[in-house]
Amino acid sequence: MTRTRRLAAALAIVAAVALAGSGCTVIPVTGPLTVQETGSGDPLSKPFQRMIAIPPRPTWGPDETIRGLQAAMAAYADDPSILAKYLTPEARAAWNPSGPVAVIEDEYEIVPSTPRDDAAQAQTFTLKGRWVAKIEEDDSYTPTAGVSPRTFQLVKAEGGGYRVSGLEDGLLLTNADVTRAYRATNLYYLTGKTQDRLVVDRVRLRLKPTQTYAQTILERLLKSPSHALKGAVTTSFPPGTKIESIRSDERVVINLSGPLSLSAEDTLSAQIRYSLNKNEIAKGRVIEIQVDGEPYTVDRPSADDHWLDDTSDTAYYVSKGAVHYMGQDGPAGAVPGAAGEQRTGYSGFAVSRDGALIAARTSTGISVAGLTQEGRWQEVIQGTRLTPPTWHRDGSLWTYDSQNGVLLRYDPITGRGPDRVAAPKLSGLDVTKLRIARDGVRVAVMTGENTVHIGALTGGSAGTMLGAFQVLTTTEVGNKITSVAWEDDEHVLVLAEGKAGQTLNEINVGDGEVVGVPLKDPLESVTALGGRVLAEAMTDQGAKIEELDQDRQTWTVKIESDAGSPLFPLG
Structure with missing residues (x-):
């Protein structure tokens, strides 16, 4: 089944579930509805499941509305339009999705912050879940502990149901959301002074339906390392370098553009080789690097492997x-x-x-x-x-x-x-x-x-x-x-x-x-x-x-x- 047909089928399932009964049934206890996304057949990609968020329903109460909003946060990077439907116009104008992503355990509870009053127009609720980690804007992943309470102000919507009139900035994901859509990824930079060795920087990258995992890795490699290595490592990629294309057959061909130096062939190919191969991408295959479509360098599987283990093992x-x-x-x-x-x-x-x-x-x-x-x-x-x-x-x-x-x-x-x-x-x-x-x-x-x-x-x-x-x-x-x-x-x-x-x-x-x-x-x-x-x-x-x-x-x-x-x- 093609990606388009799978997506259409999944949307049809969502619609059928929504028409089948009350609002509670559209958020199954086993988790949000997902669909198998691109990448399963591409040697430069990784299969993953994409969240399909559901707009709020008139029959939903506060609990279902907040859970639906959380699911929309998990899908926000692919489709931000659904989350906006949960918010009042004022909340849409005030809320900012940027900042660290808070990651909590899959099981959480939603409790009223004030005594429940069904007649009240505005109510405050708290989502309480065990904090697992935070994903910073530089993609670094930091484990955390304790309870991560989030408050939501809800107001009744015309025609039934609720809308969120106030929520804290940033995205809130469950551990299952991160497991499904993110991958722990090793990026490789160069030692700051000598540039004779590679240093690993481990980040969490979100998989994208519009590009292969290989492209996601290399585009992130063009950016600065995470804060843990800021000022401690360097890179062979000068500012202005871009990934123009990546294709794969018997070899992997990467076409770059930008002010690349011929003297950086060895270090640049080493950064690319390790950043792909250590993440199980293009392993064992020749990597041909081009600049503006012209040959730049070729990295072979048998290339000199002095970039990591060069210490006496006695x-x-x-x-x-x-x-x-x-x-x-x-x-x-x-x-x-x-x-x-x-x-x-x-x-x-x-x-x-x-x-x-x-x-x-x-x-x-x-x-x-x-x-x-x-x-x-x-x-x-x-x-x-x-x-x-x-x-x-x-x-x-x-x-x-x-x-x-x-x-x-x-x-x-x-x-x-x-x-x-x-x-x-x-x-x-x-x-x-x-x-x-x-x-x-x-x-x-x-x-x-x-x-x-x-x-x-x-x-x-x-x-x-x-x-x-x-x-x-x-x-x-x-x-x-x-x-x-x-x-x-x-x-x-x-x-x-x-x-x-x-x-x-x-x-x-x-x-x-x-x-x-x-x-x-x-x-x-x-x-x-x-x-x-x-x-x-x-x-x-x-x-x-x-x-x-x-x-x-x-x-x-x-x-x-x-x-x-x-x-x-x-x-």
């Missing part, structure tokens, strides 16, 4: 104060130099991107050693209340001095530092952990024992600054977070414990999506890279190193005894 662990290599199936020997010698007083180990340097915290500061036979520990940052060290992909070493409330950076190559880095949002907070992501942009910051924030390193004319903070997760009072580690550029692993036991959650830093990881034994710490997750487990036989299996459900012991603090480079 795993390490600590035994009796000595750092050891770890193979796929167990111990592989101590590292060379002083770091491989047994000693006490060193903790919070961190390995640089290329595996050439290791850092650790002592009672007097942060020390660094080369992983060579000649490598010796050297204190490079002094302080008695420093967070465990963390490496940046550019080779610099970072820590937070809680005693003086300053973020510090040391450059082992030049021996410069430690220099102070502006981090105004951390002022006055009890910073206990600091972990820079492998993309060199995002930073996980733990404050106290209960809260993990995500920030970003920006590099404007005034120098590097750590900002753009938002809370990623927090625990209840009495519980505490014991370990935080970057799993990849999108996810952080957070280990927490309380009276009910331990939890290990994988949290998407872009939209807060949480996936729990089952545990076998009590864990002390976790680390991850390239799909591998390692943990220090405490068993009856002592500390062991365990690895999470590929099924993400079970753990396998890799080192039986005297092994702890597993770590990978960076993260």
Whole structure:
């Protein structure tokens, strides 16, 4: 059946339902009426269901009217005319749909804000639902909690039924509305200074019946990143770039227009490739990019894949104060130099991107050693209340001095530092952990024992600054977070414990999506890279190193005894 015939059939069903009985029947308890929309057969699109909103009926009471209005909000982006029919002329002139989209749970209730009076001309009602999230105007998705009450003023309409004479600005959608019409989408931008790596920006994009998902993705990619990465990343697309057309057969052909530079071929094609392929669009096919119909560059599936995972994947662990290599199936020997010698007083180990340097915290500061036979520990940052060290992909070493409330950076190559880095949002907070992501942009910051924030390193004319903070997760009072580690550029692993036991959650830093990881034994710490997750487990036989299996459900012991603090480079 074609799209036009499906739509006509659905409208016929709506009309038939409306004529069949009372107003309550046109809003089924299973949810608003939908119709399968375009995209199901297009390799550059995704199938989705489009809401068909229904105008208010003379037989409807306040409850049905408000529910019908909410359904019209879900359909507003495709057809704004239906929502207008629910409003009085004054309300239409005053209401503004812009601003964050409030997302609530599917089940909600509508209660009178004042005692019900059927004789009254104007009445106020409150829609009460559990708040799920908000979708900002930059398409970022932020989980929220609590009750999100919305008030509606209703007046009786001529000929029966009600109209809304007053409502708050912005759209109110249910979680089902968002699941149906939006898609979690990864966009890829470039690191701000070096532009040698891609940084993922996760947003929620609304699918459109008039264009493919591929076009929706690329048109959003031409815009600025979300506020979480503002000032921290750049793009290869200059202002004025437009998507003229996208077509697909054996290859995907994208025709652009605008002042595109020939020197941006590699970075531009990388942004397009990852933004399409990571969202399961055009995967495995050649992508041909044109400018004004003329060949610009061709991106092949076998193209160099250095844009994301370019860090050493060697795993390490600590035994009796000595750092050891770890193979796929167990111990592989101590590292060379002083770091491989047994000693006490060193903790919070961190390995640089290329595996050439290791850092650790002592009672007097942060020390660094080369992983060579000649490598010796050297204190490079002094302080008695420093967070465990963390490496940046550019080779610099970072820590937070809680005693003086300053973020510090040391450059082992030049021996410069430690220099102070502006981090105004951390002022006055009890910073206990600091972990820079492998993309060199995002930073996980733990404050106290209960809260993990995500920030970003920006590099404007005034120098590097750590900002753009938002809370990623927090625990209840009495519980505490014991370990935080970057799993990849999108996810952080957070280990927490309380009276009910331990939890290990994988949290998407872009939209807060949480996936729990089952545990076998009590864990002390976790680390991850390239799909591998390692943990220090405490068993009856002592500390062991365990690895999470590929099924993400079970753990396998890799080192039986005297092994702890597993770590990978960076993260």
